[in-house]
Amino acid sequence: MDSMTLIAIASIITAGLTIALGSIGPALGEGRAVATALSSLAQQPDAATTITRTLFVGLAMIESIAIYCFVVSMILIFANPFWSYVIVHATGK
Amino acid sequence: MHLSPDEIIFWQQGFLKLNATIAFTWGLMFVLVAGSILVTRNLSTGLRRSRWQNLLEIVVSAIKEQIAEVGLHQPEKYLGFLGTLFLFVAIASVFTIVPGYQPPTGSLSTTVALAICVFVAVPLFGIEDRGLGGYLRVYLKPTFIMLPFNIISELSRTLALAVRLFGNMMSGTMILAILLTITPFIFPIAMSVLGLLTGMVQAYIFSILATVYIAAATRARKPELGLEPED
Numbered sequence A: 001m002d003s004m005t006l007i008a009i010a011s012i013i014t015a016g017l018t019i020a021l022g023s024i025g026p027a028l029g030e031g032r033a034v035a036t037a038l039s040s041l042a043q044q045p046d047a048a049t050t051i052t053r054t055l056f057v058g059l060a061m062i063e064s065i066a067i068y069c070f071v072v073s074m075i076l077i078f079a080n081p082f083w084s085y086v087i088v089h090a091t092g093k
Numbered sequence B: 001m002h003l004s005p006d007e008i009i010f011w012q013q014g015f016l017k018l019n020a021t022i023a024f025t026w027g028l029m030f031v032l033v034a035g036s037i038l039v040t041r042n043l044s045t046g047l048r049r050s051r052w053q054n055l056l057e058i059v060v061s062a063i064k065e066q067i068a069e070v071g072l073h074q075p076e077k078y079l080g081f082l083g084t085l086f087l088f089v090a091i092a093s094v095f096t097i098v099p100g101y102q103p104p105t106g107s108l109s110t111t112v113a114l115a116i117c118v119f120v121a122v123p124l125f126g127i128e129d130r131g132l133g134g135y136l137r138v139y140l141k142p143t144f145i146m147l148p149f150n151i152i153s154e155l156s157r158t159l160a161l162a163v164r165l166f167g168n169m170m171s172g173t174m175i176l177a178i179l180l181t182i183t184p185f186i187f188p189i190a191m192s193v194l195g196l197l198t199g200m201v202q203a204y205i206f207s208i209l210a211t212v213y214i215a216a217a218t219r220a221r222k223p224e225l226g227l228e229p230e231d
Helices: A001-045 A047-076 A082-093 B019-037 B051-070 B075-097 B107-138 B144-182 B184-219
Strands: B009-013 B017-020
Touching: A001 A047, A001 A082, A001 B107, A047 B184, B009 B019, B017 B019, B019 B051, B019 B075, B019 B107, B051 B075, B051 B184, B075 B107, B075 B144, B075 B184, B107 B144, B107 B184, B144 B184
Parallel strands: none
Antiparallel strands: B009 B017
């Protein structure tokens, strides 16, 4: 197996694993956040606007972790520096 | 399939490039500025006003109220900067309805530029409010051992701002592009509605986070009101 194939295999597998594993944590965290927000909304409906706003801000912060994993995965697929290097050298030969 | 509007280049000479990001950013700026000038030409302070003036008043007072709710005492000082951040990112996302448009916030350059604006603005507002010594002393709280961690957190939250906005916008356009090749017609429209929603939420998140950072850097004492400085 030459290095070109190896880089391709590693990039694709890593891209898939990154987004798959990286979505588990944020999903669980967001589920817990929404569950806690719902129970506190049931306890204190007067604070609904504050709770909702804080919930959305918190969800966005948690979501950013999944976004980081997504960005890494996209970089591996579309803007992969190792693949570009290998391609340049393969066509240059 | 391109990763960002940076790759659509209209004109190039040497290392100067006019790409879609710059073109769409200037288009958005033109729309915002021209729209505001047109609406605020004949402002009326009475009970009868035009619909557009009413709309702008709602938007401005809502932003001011949000800024005051986070804890900044004089929202007018920060309204220009924070309101512009929110409106730019929100309008950049809303215009996805227009065919052929790519949100410029889908390019890492734009989001990093906005994040650097926030990074520069927070010390500026902090020094203006607390003075240079008072602002630098904030970095030594709660103990002076926390100094490197405070600096690192300052840098990393700027990076997080940029990457969060970029990732959300880029994923919205990319999902749309991928879906259009697989299932045209209904499903891409549903995904583009989701993209609009996340665009507005991300605009709100960006400006609220900027507000929270500025509020953490200011909080000066107001002696005439007898308020204690919140640390």
